[in-house]
Amino acid sequence: MAERKRPKPGETREKLMNAALTLVGKGRHFASLGIREVTRQAGVVPTSFYRHFRNMDDLGLQLVDELGLVLRRMMREARANVLQADKLIDESVGIFISHARNNRSFFMFMAQGLAGESRAVQEGIRSEMRYFASELANDLRRLKLADHLSDADLDMTCDLVVRSVAFSLTDILVISPEDEYQEGQVRKRTARFLQLIFVGAAHWNSRPE
Amino acid sequence: MAERKRPKPGETREKLMNAALTLVGKGRHFASLGIREVTRQAGVVPTSFYRHFRNMDDLGLQLVDELGLVLRRMMREARANVLQADKLIDESVGIFISHARNNRSFFMFMAQGLAGESRAVQEGIRSEMRYFASELANDLRRLKLADHLSDADLDMTCDLVVRSVAFSLTDILVISPEDEYQEGQVRKRTARFLQLIFVGAAHWNSRPE
DNA sequence: CACATTAGTGAACACTTGTACACATCAGTA
DNA sequence: TACTGATGTGTACAAGTGTTCACTAATGTG
Structure with a gap:
């Protein structure tokens, strides 16, 4: 009954x-x-x-797995939609932000988990980020966009890119989802961060300290 | 009794x-x-x-205030110890990491608070970071190290620098405090991130698209 | 000195919490 | 068809929770 x-x-x-x-x-x-x-x-x-x-940590771990799927979906969309190299950054940032908007809770969970209580969740999210960074490096290699960089330097660059974008989460997630103006600001700023990094990468070997 | x-x-x-x-x-x-x-x-x-x-949020807010003091102390030490411009990055990163080691709990609190539950704490920490970034920009201006950058571009650069260093917290705080090797790795990587950013800043106006 | 304030205490309250147990229902298989 | 395992439910309990209250001692001020 x-x-x-x-x-x-x-x-x-x-x-x-x-x-x-x-x-x-x-x-x-x-x-x-x-x-x-x-x-x-x-x-x-x-x-x-x-x-x-088993407990909440376990649930958290399984959420990390699903988060991985969300990120992979986002990556696929980015690969499909980013056609011209000159719009690469703006388009990618746009896709990221729209995914963050549409999966707000997921990305909040991700931002929280980076400094969360469960070591395992923490490591899971960091691992997703590493994977993401390495895929990004592969894409750039494939597109011949970073031929002058050693593998290690390209990895480092992509790592920094992923971190910067991830940090932008804390910007996006504090503004209300309807505030399109602020969202645009975050988008612009994030894109400029990436431009700055790529300019650095472009001149890296010519001035490696 | x-x-x-x-x-x-x-x-x-x-x-x-x-x-x-x-x-x-x-x-x-x-x-x-x-x-x-x-x-x-x-x-x-x-x-x-x-x-x-009043409640735990209130305690959190007061911790943010103390965190501000810790950061200011760190900044003062950096200003006193960083003498030669060519060692600027390495020395600063070193000071940061040793402070993070000596005030582990404080910096853990900071890393947590960035995506924490209390909006007020979150905003407090973000505000500390903004202040830190603006002070950094002032220092660089004073040292004539970024004369070719507009104020806005210098601010952006420093913002990115502070974010990158802050993100390194999540690297430092997951490794055990005694693991000097790993700490050295984080130190090296963080320093290279900053170098990459500054190389980007150095060539920024010459290729601002 | 008298007195209001501040900063500590313990007991009590009504809830909430994690977890264990016994039981019910369904799906698939022998 | 009868059995088994997985997944659901309700009840129960001891421990922990935030908060209120009345009480007490030390402090600073008139």
């Missing part, structure tokens, strides 16, 4: 992960979420939590 | 702030700390908390 008709498998699991994301999206910090709170938000009884996760 | 001899004023306040920092230093996230937990760590009865702080 109190039993509703059986949901498809994994549905509750997803509900729980979405619930955690929703709470994060509302401004809560992941580290301060409790099991009961999440299950409440998911509309599920507390005990169900343990059917899918 | 249960009353110990009266401590000097503000002592408990300090004990509470230190207790929070200690817990953060042990790996806890500030957002997950509770009033009782902090008072317990401070060796003080829970009610005492309210004599000094």
Whole structure:
């Protein structure tokens, strides 16, 4: 009687992960979420939590995995849409920001996790960033856009690029999602950061200290 | 009888702030700390908390203020010790990293707060960073090290520098404090990031697209 | 000295929390 | 068809939570 008709498998699991994301999206910090709170938000009884996760850290880890998918999707879109090399930066930043807007909670979770409580989540996110940076380096190599740089220097450059963009998250996520003016400002500033870095990269070997 | 001899004023306040920092230093996230937990760590009865702080956010805000002092002290030391322009980056990064080592909990709090739960703390830390960046810009102007850059471009450059260094916090704070090798790696990488940025700044106007 | 203020204490409150247990339902398989 | 494992539910409990209250001792000021 109190039993509703059986949901498809994994549905509750997803509900729980979405619930955690929703709470994060509302401004809560992941580290301060409790099991009961999440299950409440998911509309599920507390005990169900343990059917899918050991504890909150475990849930966090699985969120990192999903975050990886989101990032890969973004990368794919960027590769498909960034055609002319001269618009590379602006387009990429645009795609990043629109993804951050459309997956606000996910990116909030990412920003939080970088200095979060769970070492494992922290490492997971850092690892995603490393992967992202190495893919970026590959793309630039393929496009012959950085032929004068050694592999190590190109890696470093891409690392710095990814970090700068990631830091912009803290800019985007504090402004309200509707504030298009501020969003434009962040977009412009981020793009200029990247331009500055690439100018540096372009002259790197000619003045390597 | 249960009353110990009266401590000097503000002592408990300090004990509470230190207790929070200690817990953060042990790996806890500030957002997950509770009033009782902090008072317990401070060796003080829970009610005492309210004599000094409204709630945990309030304590966080006051920690930001202290963080500001730490940063200013660091800045002063950097200004006093960085003599030759050619060693500017390496020396500054060194000073930063040694401060991060000696005030680990403080800098952990800073890294956490950037994407923390309290909007006010977040804004406080961002404001400290802006101040830091503007002071850096002033120093560079004074040293005539960036004469070819417009004020806005110099500000942007310093902003990027400060962000990059701040991001390095997440590198330093995950490695154990005794691991000197890894610390050296972070130091080297951070320094190269800054070099790359300054090379970019040096060639900025000559290729501003 | 008298007195208001400040900064500490302990007891009590109504909730919330994580977790354990026993039980119910469904899906797939032998 | 009967069994089994996975996934859901409800109840229960001990421990921990934020906050209020009334009380006490030391401090600074008139």
